Amino acid sequence: MTAMQGVFLFAAGLILWAAFMMVTRQNLVHAAFYLILALFGVAILFVLLDAGFLAVIQVSVYIGAISIMMIFAVMLTRGDVIEEDPVNKNYGWALLLAALFAFGLIILIGQWPAVASLAGDFDSSRDLARELGVALFSPQGFVIPSEVASVLLLAALIGSLVVARRQKGK
Amino acid sequence: MIPLSWYLILAALLFCIGLYGVLARKNAVAILMSIELMLNAVNINLVAFWRYFTPQTIGGHVFAVIVFVVAAAEVAIGLALIISIYRRRKTVAADEINLMKW
Numbered sequence: 177m178t179a180m181q182g183v184f185l186f187a188a189g190l191i192l193w194a195a196f197m198m199v200t201r202q203n204l205v206h207a208a209f210y211l212i213l214a215l216f217g218v219a220i221l222f223v224l225l226d227a228g229f230l231a232v233i234q235v236s237v238y239i240g241a242i243s244i245m246m247i248f249a250v251m252l253t254r255g256d257v258i259e260e261d262p263v264n265k266n267y268g269w270a271l272l273l274a275a276l277f278a279f280g281l282i283i284l285i286g287q288w289p290a291v292a293s294l295a296g297d298f299d300s301s302r303d304l305a306r307e308l309g310v311a312l313f314s315p316q317g318f319v320i321p322s323e324v325a326s327v328l329l330l331a332a333l334i335g336s337l338v339v340a341r342r343q344k345g346k
Numbered sequence: 347m348i349p350l351s352w353y354l355i356l357a358a359l360l361f362c363i364g365l366y367g368v369l370a371r372k373n374a375v376a377i378l379m380s381i382e383l384m385l386n387a388v389n390i391n392l393v394a395f396w397r398y399f400t401p402q403t404i405g406g407h408v409f410a411v412i413v414f415v416v417a418a419a420e421v422a423i424g425l426a427l428i429i430s431i432y433r434r435r436k437t438v439a440a441d442e443i444n445l446m447k448w
Binding site for chain 2: 199
């Protein structure tokens with residue numbers, strides 16, 4: 177077992193353990209911290225896949241912004257931070273469906289011959305952040321998707337302000 | 347070296363844990379957290395396919411960045427909705443928000 181395989185197995189175990197703890201915790205604040213742990217494991221995987229810039233975005237956007245927003249929402253709706261019963265009455269069906277889905281996906285993955293392929297060599301002197309910036313804003317690249325994404329972010333910003341604002345007279 | 351199947355199986359399991367969380371959790375904030383797990387599983391797959399099949403282009407990174415953007419927008423809107431519902435109904439349990447249930 178090489179060192180990379182060891183790091184992968186460590187990160188995979190961390191992600192799956194933290195995700196499992198997240199969906200089963202009663203206390204929502206604990207669930208948010210397990211979510212942060214799982215997101216950090218995904219950042220480790222991005223580093224293993226030679227996508228260092230994405231790992232930085234993962235830490236700064238997911239852990240720095242999204243998780244903190246989750247914790248804010250938990251605080252603002254603190255009526256039921258600790259639930260006696262975290263699952264609804266259909267959780268048996270949910271468990272069955274998730275298990276069937278996992279089983280089917282793993283069967284499908286096993287039937288595909290290309291899954292045994294290994295990663296090729298990677299030129300680690302490439303500046304991926306620069307390449308990504310050029311691709312996002314060049315007309316030959318992805319300028320229209322990135323503009324649509326920025327309009328989507330603006331719409332989400334204004335929309336969440338409108339939705340969460342306190343109505344007059346209430 | 348790590349074969350591609352390890353990443354795919356990990357992402358499949360993570361996706362299914364998130365699916366279970368979405369379907370089974372009561373609290374709406376916990377449901378949003380589980381959606382984040384599912385989006386992260388998708389991102390692992392996208393970056394793994396990029397690294398194993400087309401590392402000379404940058405398209406895989408662009409896909410992953412778009413998923414980040416969608417996740418951020420979705421969380422902002424979702425949390426605003428949850429806070430608005432909490433103000434009116436004093437609850438965020440998904441099975442008590444049943445005004446439009448048939």
